[in-house]
Amino acid sequence: MPLPQRSKADTISALLKAPWVTAVIAVALLLGALLNPANAPQPVLGWYVDSGLKTLEWDNYLSWLRFNGRGELAGQLEQQLASGDSHAYSAALLSPSFVKDSDLRARDFWSATQIEKWKALRQQTQDQLAASNLYRWGLPDSSPRPARFFTSPFAGGSLWLTALTVFLLVPMAFPLERQLGHGRVLTLWLLGCLLAGAGYLLVARSGQLPFHGAVAPLMVWYGAFLGLQGWRTSLPVWLPGKARTSISLPTPALAAMPLVLLGLLAWQAQPAIANLAAGVLALVGGTLLIQLMRPAEPSVNTETATPADPQDQQALQWGWDALAQLQADAASDAFQQVLDRQPDHFDALTGLFNARRMNQDSNGWIDIAHRLFAHPASEKGQAQQVVGCWQQFRQQQGAKLPSSVGWHLVTTLTRAGEFAQAETLAVSLDHHDTRKPALQALRDALHREGLGHRAKALEV
Structure with missing residues (x-):
């Protein structure tokens, strides 16, 4: 009985079973970190200073904060600027409440000419934001438009940390996508983006970097994989010149990987606490979500099942x-x-x-x-x-x-x-x-x- 040769149909079938959802998203995340590193000065912040809008409203904004009982934030923003972090300007740039109040009280601190100039510059703000990569793809904490939860992971972040997170995910991707299917894995990713964005907004404050980077949302797949395992986990391993094999490890030992990555994220990214909160919420959320999304298991007849000795x-x-x-x-x-x-x-x-x-x-x-x-x-x-x-x-x-x-x-x-x-x-x-x-x-x-x-x- 000769063994049939592997045909083109076999190859296509194998490709369809491969974790291509994980692979496509991982490649896109790496390209995002490479092509849009998000560490260059943002065009909209340069425009805010060069156009004269900062001269018109920045001191007024700090006074407005103190008048409304937010003097501590005003001090923090001044410290950010003193350290060279121009993202502090985004607190005023992206504050609808300040803009609305300034429009009502403009005559109290601006001349008629200045008022006209301020209104004209404010009308240009949205176009300037659209031309600024990080603020277009990322998630400013004062403007949490839902679509940005899904695009912010592709906006920069640390390239080496993103690559490390993807590399450590490789042995988990095959069993995860094979067991859940492509649709559930994609759904988990989308939910992970929402969870990471929500975790960031829980502790972020005005003027900080918008949420961006892939490490925190990727934690949802780590959490899902750990949530599917029992006490021990078998991972596929490919060795050069040998057939695919597997190694068996205690599942708690694998939990060290996402915890180390979260520690590196808090060390590498700013603001550290906000990024750490994003990753933790995605990791815990993935572990809990998978309990609802896992494929149905065959029912066990409780009348005949033998209790463990x-x-x-x-x-x-x-x-x-x-x-x-x-x-x-x-x-x-x-x-x-x-x-x-x-x-x-x-x-x-x-x-x-x-x-x-x-x-x-x-x-x-x-x-x-x-x-x-x-x-x-x-x-x-x-x-x-x-x-x-x-x-x-x-x-x-x-x-x-x-x-x-x-x-x-x-x-x-x-x-x-x-x-x-x-x-x-x-x-x-x-x-x-x-x-x-x-x-x-x-x-x-x-x-x-x-x-x-x-x-x-x-x-x-």
């Missing part, structure tokens, strides 16, 4: 802790205790698989691998874990398996969506009673994926 749970915890400390023998003993009571316990099988591999117990490892590959692995996430174990086993021991084990593994690989691996394994197996249902399941899956030509090549 506290003794087994404790033994499993000891086993994983021992593995983390590279104590293979102690881990093996802990997992074996669980298997003595429940021979088909999936977590204990995977734990013992890793422990014996670490201990270089070849015969014991092969035996436990066969038991793991013959496991139904029908609960959520189990098939993907078996795929990772199979890739490790195949690299060290080759692909030869007993038919009674191999056909069960073909079914598991099919359930995990690893159709090419399932087809390759099927070619190497002899006939067995489980062959027909395994091939039928693989053929049905290929038909659903639009790969009918490959399904026809499989003889049931």
Whole structure:
């Protein structure tokens, strides 16, 4: 039974499954940080000074603040200007209340000629804002137009920090978009922009830099990924010259990545507290939103479900802790205790698989691998874990398996969506009673994926 060659249709199908929503947005964010770094003087602020509008109204604006009980803000703006930060002028430039009050009381402090000049310059303000990249794409805190929440992430920010955030997101993007689908991932991004903008506005004050940059909104995808995981997380890894494999890590350890990025954001961006609030709200919001957006899981019959045994749970915890400390023998003993009571316990099988591999117990490892590959692995996430174990086993021991084990593994690989691996394994197996249902399941899956030509090549 020859293995069919990868066709153009297969390639298109694989591309459609790729995390292209994440990829397109990531590339656009990097280009935004590269082409619009937002660290040059803003044209509208230069115009505010050069046109004479600053001469007419700046002192009046500071007096207006103090008269309205906002003397502390007036002092802060003066300190900003003294430090060379011309964005302080945006507090007056973008204050509709000040403009309205000045229009009513203009005769109190301007001559008729000055009033006409002030009104003419104020009429030019919107055109000047439109010509200023950061203020056009960003989000001035005194003018929170909703559309700017979605464009501000593409307005500059630190290029190196944006690139680091995108790079660390790469191994998460594949499982996240594969599990949620393109639509949910895009929706998460849009909601993340709103959450980040809202977090910024919670603590930003007038005269500060408008919200911009990609790091804070990207936190929503980090939060969503962490919210989908259990106690342990498997991440895909690509090594040069080797097949794709996966590594298993405690999920709390992965939480360190977004926390470090948030710390770097607070150190790099100004104002620090406002940007940190934007990132934290997006991260927490992503973790909570995913609980509402996650795909529906198969219902479990509560009448037949077996409650977890506290003794087994404790033994499993000891086993994983021992593995983390590279104590293979102690881990093996802990997992074996669980298997003595429940021979088909999936977590204990995977734990013992890793422990014996670490201990270089070849015969014991092969035996436990066969038991793991013959496991139904029908609960959520189990098939993907078996795929990772199979890739490790195949690299060290080759692909030869007993038919009674191999056909069960073909079914598991099919359930995990690893159709090419399932087809390759099927070619190497002899006939067995489980062959027909395994091939039928693989053929049905290929038909659903639009790969009918490959399904026809499989003889049931």
